[in-house]
Amino acid sequence: MTEQLLFIDNKAMDINESTNITLNFRSNIFSDVSKITSNNTYSIKLPLTINNCHVINYAHLPSHSAQYARINHKGRYLRNGIEIIPDASVILIEISETIDIAMTWGNVSKFAEIVNDNKTLQDLSYGRTENEDYIIWKKGDNSPRIPKIDYGFKNDEPAAWYHPVVTAMWVLNKIEADADITFKFQEQHYELLKTLVIPLLSRNSAPKEIEARTTTLTNDGISPYNIPGGWILKIFQFVESGSDYYVAITKDSSGKVIGFKPQKENVPLRIIGTINIIVNTSQEPQSSGEYGVSFDIRNKESITSKLKFRCNPSISLLQENQYRYSFTIDGEFNPGDTEELSAILYDPYAELGNYTIEEGSYVKITMRDTVYLKDTDEANSRFYYVPNLPDIKQIDFIKAIASICGTFAIPGNGNVVSFVPIDTIIENKTKALNWTKRVIASYSANRPKNISFKIDGFSQRNVYKWKNDDKNKYNGIIYVDDKTLEYEQETLTLPFAASEMKGGIATIPIYSYTSDGALQYNESTDPRLLVLKNDNTATFDGLDWNTIIENNYKSYQKYIREPKIITELVEIRDHELRNLDMSVPVYLAQYGKYYAVISIKAEKTGICECKLFQLD
Incomplete structure (x- = not known):
């Protein structure tokens, strides 16, 4: 029992x-x-x-x-x-x-955590350590971190630099650390993974960096401010917290914040927040038009000062002569120089003293979510790796790398996943399990219980592609000699696009020039994979699928072309199921052949139905 x-x-x-x-x-x-x-x-x-x-x-x-x-x-x-x-x-x-x-x-x-949470490469964890998590983006000589790639700008272009890259190995190590998993590749694949690079084509700032540099201003009232000409402005008062990296605050005599001064010239700032105000007025306020209520950012010393930012509220009637102004603030502005700015309420419908700011009203001031060309150690010149990785699911990245290497995932002990090529199974014939006497014969004749000649999921022509390769220039095909199959199918399309070569280096046209000669940046370019060379250039050489198949799928092609699968009933002990290693073949002397295990259906009787792929 x-x-x-x-x-x-x-x-x-x-x-x-x-x-x-x-x-x-x-x-x-x-x-x-x-x-x-x-x-x-x-x-x-x-x-x-x-x-x-x-x-x-x-x-x-x-x-x-x-x-x-x-x-x-x-x-x-x-x-x-x-x-x-x-x-x-x-x-x-x-x-x-x-x-x-x-x-x-x-x-x-x-892979449960990676797959179930739909995690992308941009969800990988990162810190704020230079070189480990970011580099200072500088114009200069090429290096393994910033190799030479033709991005579409002229050599003497002052407004564009070469982008950083990370290796496939670096990304896999990040996934391993986050998911508490260990990937094992063959030695030759490790060498490839160290030179296979992903150019970081976007220019996103790091949310962690942005948050660390953010100034938070919590509303604490509205005060009058007299300016020349007899004008009285309504100035928002705040209590500050967070960083003063981008703005230095100005306080009134009571210690409340009534203004801020940009610390950096011509660095676009982002302002977000929510302000809700209860207003008592006999006039019906307007939320738009010439006399529309607004939240303004401008210099408070002049009624004609340049408007830097404006947000109009939604206005709702609470009861007779009482309204709520709801400001949902989310925008960007360039302060230009470093003149002092204030948050001003423009409202011609109510007098000071008739306002009550609801609890929880605030604004945050931080930098715009992008990286700039600044040859200094400033937050907006820190090019972070993870936020600029392609928006690709982690599991799809793993599949892409395994496919390029010509390997298949095999779970090991603990949290180990090994990626092995077919060659590993062939080499493991010396370790083959002898199941000759374990087979329970189904017939008196010396033949398998069942024999078939097809593998699910294959056609005669199995096409391997790079993303958006409409001209099929970089395709590869693995053939199956079986006229009864569907003629052709796209077996695999990588989430990366192929790259043309020009002058011995890869081209990725993320920059171009208008008819007026102005540089423009295209951030919607497809992700790329390239190979880093010893001279710190990056190329697409050897990454077309014909070459990949020739180098990494030789044995696979040989066996897939004319597959033969047998099904046998085999006695397999419980401890053998526990220690099952699919990379080790089995030997059946009755047929004089080695077989790779495709599947095992194990009943509690100890008798297992095994599908075996004939190797020779």
């Missing part, structure tokens, strides 16, 4: 004799290279016992929360005292006469 133990969130579940837990082990090898498959179970039907109902938080009752079914849970499975699955992801499917759950493990559990 088979003893089974199942734990969900470290709580033992009740299992009866009718509970069948079938384990499906699946390999990525000889599958569609663009997919990362995982191990799973069929639906597991647990009895509706008091203990099991308690574990699922009584989700079977309409009066209780269904939250348990909407989140992933951690699972462990033991068979005959052997922990076969230590780290499964468990979901509740439905409840009828039984509690139906399903488990997945392997790659899916390793």
Whole structure:
């Protein structure tokens, strides 16, 4: 009799004799290279016992929360005292006469945090350490961090510089650290990953840097301010907090902030905030037009001073002769020089003393969300790496790198995921498991239980592409000799675009000139991957798919061209399932052949249905 133990969130579940837990082990090898498959179970039907109902938080009752079914849970499975699955992801499917759950493990559990949260490269963590998290963007000699790439500007252009790059290895290390996962590649792939670079084509500032340099002004009233000519302005008063990096504040005699002076000339500033004011007036205020109420940024010393920023409110009637002004402030302005500026309320409908500012009203002043060409150690010349990475999902980046290397993801012990090429399986023939005497013959004749000649997901011509390569200039094709298949399909399209070459270096036209000769910047350019050369130039040499397939898919092409898959019933012990390594082939003497394991369906009887790919 088979003893089974199942734990969900470290709580033992009740299992009866009718509970069948079938384990499906699946390999990525000889599958569609663009997919990362995982191990799973069929639906597991647990009895509706008091203990099991308690574990699922009584989700079977309409009066209780269904939250348990909407989140992933951690699972462990033991068979005959052997922990076969230590780290499964468990979901509740439905409840009828039984509690139906399903488990997945392997790659899916390793990548769960990355996939479930839809994380992009720009979601990677970062700090504020120079060289590690950012560089001071400077014009100068080329370097591995700022290699020479043709971005479209002239050599003597003063308003554009070469952009920084990061290596694929740097990005993978970031993903590893954030997801608590370890990627293992072959030695030759490590060398490629150190020279494969991602140009940072945007010019975004870092939210962390912006927040650290932000001045926050909390509203604390409105005061009169007399200026020459008998005018009286209504000046917002504030209490300040945060940084004075971009603006130095000015206070009145009571210690309240009534103005600020930009610290940097011609550095565009961003102002955001919410101000709500209760106003008592017998006149009906207007929110727009010549006499519309407004929140203004300008010099307070003159009624004719240049307006730097204006925001009109939405106005709502609260009761007779009482209104609410609601300012939603979000905009940018260039203060120009460093003259003092103030926040002024323009309102011809009410007198001072008739205003009540609601609690929580504030404005924040910070820099515009971009990086500027400043050859100094200033916040707006700090070019941060992570905020300027391509807006690509982390899992799609991992798939792209694995595809370029010609590797397939295989889960290892703990949090390790190994990326191995087909060549590794071939080399591991010396370690092959001898299953000759484990096979349970299905026929009296010496032949497999089943033999097939197709792999799901393939056509005759399997096209590998770079993004937006409409001319198919950089495509590659892997062929399958089978006229019964669909003729052609796009098997893989990378989330990066190809790059043309000019003068021995890659071209990425993010800058161009107008007919008047003015430089313009195109921030919507597709992401790129390039190879860093020893002379600190970056090229696209060797990255067309024909070359990649020739270099990294030789063995894969050989076996995929005329596939042969057999299905056998094999006796596999529980501890062997626990230690299963899909990169090690098996040997069957009855056929004199080596096989790569494609999948194993393991019943609790110990008899497993195995799909095996014939290697030679």
